Amino acid sequence: MLFKWSIxxxxxxxxxxxxxxxxxxTSFKLKSQSLKTEQGLQKDEQGKYIHYEVVENxxxxxxxxxxxxxxFSLKKLDVKQSVDGLLKGTGKLIISKTAFxxxxxxxxxxxxxxxxxxxGKYRFWLTDFLFIPYQRDRYxxxxxxxxxxxxxxxxxGKLNSGExxxxxxxxxxxxxxxxxxxxxxxxxxxxxxxxxxxxxxxxTRSW
Amino acid sequence: xxxxxxxxxSALTMSAATYAQETTSSTPLQISGAADxxxxxxxSGKPNIGTSFANDQNSVSIGMIDLALKKTTGKASFVGxxxxxxxxxxxxxxxxxxxxxxxxxxxxxxxxxxAFTGKLSVTAGYMSTFxxxxxxxxxxxxNYSTSYLFTNGPFQNAGIRANYVFSxxxxxxxxxxxDWNVYKDVNGxxxxxxxxxLVPVDGWTAYLNVLSGRAAGAVGTGSIYDLTTFYQLSNKxxxxxNAADYTVAxxxxxxxxAALYLQNSFTPNxxxxxxxxxxxxxxxxxxxxxxxxxxxxxxNLKAGxxxxxxxxxFDNGSTARFVDHNLDPTKNASQFSLAAVYAF
Numbered sequence: 258m259l260f261k262w263s264i265x266x267x268x269x270x271x272x273x274x275x276x277x278x279x280x281x282x283t284s285f286k287l288k289s290q291s292l293k294t295e296q297g298l299q300k301d302e303q304g305k306y307i308h309y310e311v312v313e314n315x316x317x318x319x320x321x322x323x324x325x326x327x328x329f330s331l332k333k334l335d336v337k338q339s340v341d342g343l344l345k346g347t348g349k350l351i352i353s354k355t356a357f358x359x360x361x362x363x364x365x366x367x368x369x370x371x372x373x374x375x376x377g378k379y380r381f382w383l384t385d386f387l388f389i390p391y392q393r394d395r396y397x398x399x400x401x402x403x404x405x406x407x408x409x410x411x412x413x414g415k416l417n418s419g420e421x422x423x424x425x426x427x428x429x430x431x432x433x434x435x436x437x438x439x440x441x442x443x444x445x446x447x448x449x450x451x452x453x454x455x456x457x458x459x460x461t462r463s464w
Numbered sequence: 465x466x467x468x469x470x471x472x473x474s475a476l477t478m479s480a481a482t483y484a485q486e487t488t489s490s491t492p493l494q495i496s497g498a499a500d501x502x503x504x505x506x507x508s509g510k511p512n513i514g515t516s517f518a519n520d521q522n523s524v525s526i527g528m529i530d531l532a533l534k535k536t537t538g539k540a541s542f543v544g545x546x547x548x549x550x551x552x553x554x555x556x557x558x559x560x561x562x563x564x565x566x567x568x569x570x571x572x573x574x575x576x577x578x579a580f581t582g583k584l585s586v587t588a589g590y591m592s593t594f595x596x597x598x599x600x601x602x603x604x605x606x607n608y609s610t611s612y613l614f615t616n617g618p619f620q621n622a623g624i625r626a627n628y629v630f631s632x633x634x635x636x637x638x639x640x641x642x643d644w645n646v647y648k649d650v651n652g653x654x655x656x657x658x659x660x661x662l663v664p665v666d667g668w669t670a671y672l673n674v675l676s677g678r679a680a681g682a683v684g685t686g687s688i689y690d691l692t693t694f695y696q697l698s699n700k701x702x703x704x705x706n707a708a709d710y711t712v713a714x715x716x717x718x719x720x721x722a723a724l725y726l727q728n729s730f731t732p733n734x735x736x737x738x739x740x741x742x743x744x745x746x747x748x749x750x751x752x753x754x755x756x757x758x759x760x761x762x763x764n765l766k767a768g769x770x771x772x773x774x775x776x777x778f779d780n781g782s783t784a785r786f787v788d789h790n791l792d793p794t795k796n797a798s799q800f801s802l803a804a805v806y807a808f
Binding site: 360361362392395396398399407411413416420 | 592593601666768
């Protein structure tokens with residue numbers, strides 16, 4: 258009898274644990290869905306993935322352009338500035354495969370970053386995303402398996418849709434993070450920072 | 465013993481991962497690997513084609529499980545790659561030092577590298593060979609069965625080498641190496657090797673390789689000259705070529721040959737590849753050399769990390785080097801195989 262009662266108690270406890278688990282999974286799912294929506298890439302008029310933003314900014318156009326060129330150089334983008342005031346940079350994002358302790362780069366995304374200014378505002382967009390899959394070479398290093406990228410808009414087919422969608426999501430997440438960093442760099446509130454802050458030894462004499 | 469090795473590896477992995485979180489100037493520990501299994505049927509009913517690895521007749525057999533670790537801290541990095549299974553042990557690795565001589569250290573790659581500048585790096589240890597088109601780990605090959613050039617060339621070269629990148633289009637490696645495929649050299653570091661890497665146009669890479677030296681017990685100095693090149697013609701088409709000549713001085717024989725690789729990706733998930741090869745064993749005193757021509761057609765069907773490789777292969781020798789179903793000598797052999805390779 259005592260034994261039976263303890264089983265009922267155990268089931269009762271586990272039922273609550275089950276409810277908690279369901280709530281936890283549901284909230285996690287909702288959170289991940291909302292993240293995906295926030296960080297996902299949009300599509301432009303040609304059906305290409307794009308991260309596009311227009312930002313109000315009262316700073317002079319040439320100052321913004323200079324800051325943008327510096328930012329592109331810091332991020333190691335190949336910079337091309339056209340005559341009509343359009344700044345173009347080409348860069349890459351590393352996509353990594355991570356599961357438990359397993360992590361390694363699975364490929365890179367090459368992209369074009371365009372920037373231009375107008376009175377009181379600027380706009381920028383990341384587009385032309387191309388995926389270059391990585392392959393482990395004979396020495397155990399991950400290297401591009403091809404020189405020709407696959408457009409991110411390509412339909413990967415059913416067999417690879419899972420991996421492909423996580424690659425698109427990761428591209429969106431990294432693009433959003435870069436964009437946030439870029440806007441911060443260009444914002445008027447940003448304080449000028451010295452390239453090398455001199456190391457000052459700790460003074461123990463005056464206190 | 466193997467279980468113990470796995471536990472040790474796991475402990476090392478965990479501690480390294482913890483360390484990675486604490487060190488800001490280092491990259492996370494990279495862990496990757498591959499596993500493969502296969503079925504092969506030779507149409508004569510006898511195991512015939514003797515190139516590396518896929519040799520078991522009418523059997524579902526294992527290849528290997530391969531685990532690679534890479535860590536970079538500042539300018540220094542290390543790579544350790546272990547393999548377990550016939551492909552990664554008796555099929556491609558020398559035995560260790562036990563008295564019975566049949567143990568294995570399981571090491572495919574174990575080396576350290578230091579980048580003195582952005583252009584110059586020095587690497588020392590036990591490394592996969594820089595010679596040839598095909599590699600031991602099946603994820604690096606399009607075809608599952610291997611070429612005669614691969615089987616008869618070196619698998620690993622232990623040594624020390626310097627790499628210098630002159631520009632994105634030209635790089636040079638020079639090094640001093642042990643004999644082929646040994647963990648330690650009993651007659652000293654006797655081999656010199658070099659690799660010139662050229663990228664003439666975007667998508668085309670060519671490696672000009674040389675490795676020369678006198679191995680322990682050899683009648684003369686052995687020198688292999690190798691060209692490995694590939695061109696990504698479009699998103700779908702890739703062309704590759706491997707040509708090599710190996711000669712051992714003082715009539716010690718050698719081999720020469722060439723293999724052409726044509727691959728076409730019909731969809732992102734499916735590709736077909738054709739390999740045609742001519743291979744010749746050189747004459748030695750009292751034994752005339754022979755040649756073989758081989759054609760291999762392989763498919764690659766990808767689903768995530770998994771690749772299925774159905775394959776048919778036809779070999780034709782200049783002499784009766786194969787056997788038919790009655791065990792009578794014949795010049796021809798053909799086989800079908802189906803492999804599953806998983807990369808993680």
